[in-house]
Amino acid sequence: GQQVMQIPQYQHVQEGEDFTTYCNSSTTLSNIQWYKQRPGGHPVFLIQLVKSGEVKKQKRLTFQFGEAKKNSSLHITATQTTDVGTYFCAGKENRDDKIIFGKGTRLHILP
Amino acid sequence: DAGVIQSPRHEVTEMGQEVTLRCKPISGHNSLFWYRQTMMRGLELLIYFNNNVPIDDSGMPEDRFSAKMPNASFSTLKIQPSEPRDSAVYFCASSFLRSGNTIYFGEGSWLTVV
Numbered sequence: 001g002q003q004v005m006q007i008p009q010y011q012h013v014q015e016g017e018d019f020t021t022y023c024n025s026s027t028t029l030s031n032i033q034w035y036k037q038r039p040g041g042h043p044v045f046l047i048q049l050v051k052s053g054e055v056k057k058q059k060r061l062t063f064q065f066g067e068a069k070k071n072s073s074l075h076i077t078a079t080q081t082t083d084v085g086t087y088f089c090a091g092k093e094n095r096d097d098k099i100i101f102g103k104g105t106r107l108h109i110l111p
Numbered sequence: 112d113a114g115v116i117q118s119p120r121h122e123v124t125e126m127g128q129e130v131t132l133r134c135k136p137i138s139g140h141n142s143l144f145w146y147r148q149t150m151m152r153g154l155e156l157l158i159y160f161n162n163n164v165p166i167d168d169s170g171m172p173e174d175r176f177s178a179k180m181p182n183a184s185f186s187t188l189k190i191q192p193s194e195p196r197d198s199a200v201y202f203c204a205s206s207f208l209r210s211g212n213t214i215y216f217g218e219g220s221w222l223t224v225v
Contacts, residue, residue, distance in 0.1 A: 033213065042202060042216040043154070088154065092212055097142060098167055099212060103153035 002027050004091045006102030014110050019076045021105035023089035030094040032065055032072045037104070038085045081109050113137075115217035117203050123223045129191040132220045135184055136205030144214065145178055145188050146202040154202070160186065161208075193224045 003026040013019050023032065031050045035043035047056055049065035049072060056063045062075045072089055086104040116135040124130055136143050145157040158168040160180045168178070175194070180186040190197055204216045 031212070035214075042218050043214075045213050045215070048213060090214070096167070097161060097208060097212060098156065098159060099144075099214060100156065101146075101154040 002091070002093055002098075002100050004089060004100045004102040006089055006105055008105055009103065010106045010108070012108045012110055013079055015081060016078050019079050019083070019107055021074050021087050021089075021107075023072045023074075023091070023102050025070045025091045027070070027093055029069050029091040031092050032069075033090045033092075033099070034063055034072075034074055035088040035090060035101075036085050037088065041085075043088055043101075076107075079107070079109055081111065083107060084109050115203055115205050115215055117201075117217035117220050119220055120218065121221045121223075123225065124193055126194055126224055127192045128224075129189065130193045130197075130222060130224075132188040132201050132203075132222070134186045134188070134203030134217060136186070136203070137207075137215055138184065140205035140207045140215075141183070142206045142208060142212070143180060143186050144202075144204040144206075145186070146204060146216075148200045148202060148219075149198075157188070190222075193222075195224045198223050 005024045033048045034046040037043045052069050053067045054065040060077045064073045086106045088101050088104040090099045090101045092099045118133045144159040147155045157170045158178045163180045178188045200219045200221050202216050202219045204214045206212050206214045
């Protein structure tokens with residue numbers, strides 16, 4: 001079945017450093033979504049990428065969708081303490097509406 | 112918009128007891144998902160419904176788990192009998208297909224089975 005792998009599992013960075021998390025799917029995706037979950041909270045939708053090679057930006061966050069639509073990345077420039085949380089990618093295949101989440105990357109910011 | 116509403120928010124129960132988790136999706140959404148989150152396994156999709164019909168329950172761990180959606184505004188996830196390894200956060204989420212499947216999560220039900 002479809003699998004979505006996400007690395008790294010954990011990341012500690014100094015405040016102000018950059019951060020990147022990577023997502024790889026075992027199958028071609030129709031779209032990929034990114035969610036953020038604050039400690040003790042629930043996942044909240046950030047963005048969706050649909051087109052091959054698509055790049056989208058939200059302030060300090062840059063999202064990319066691979067040319068083959070099997071991988072994606074999220075890059076945060078100059079991290080801040082408000083960026084703390086777990087970032088999930090979630091992939092959807094063409095054949096159904098099932099959305100499979102990666103295990104997430106937990107970001108911890110060192111002051 | 113009230114968002115996805117789940118109850119109870121927290122439950123502590125003894126092994127062997129029946130647990131029922133409840134969910135009210137966002138009005139107008141036609142897909143509903145139940146996820147389980149643990150440190151070891153992350154976010155696992157248990158089951159999802161389209162237009163109140165269960166489409167894929169391959170993620171339901173075993174027969175002790177069952178889910179129903181009797182109407183568009185209510186769903187339940189039942190565990191009977193519960194076991195300590197069922198301790199997790201259970202999220203209900205809903206979406207509207209034509210919006211690109213953006214999923215809106217409830218705040219979760221934190222279950223502890225002792």
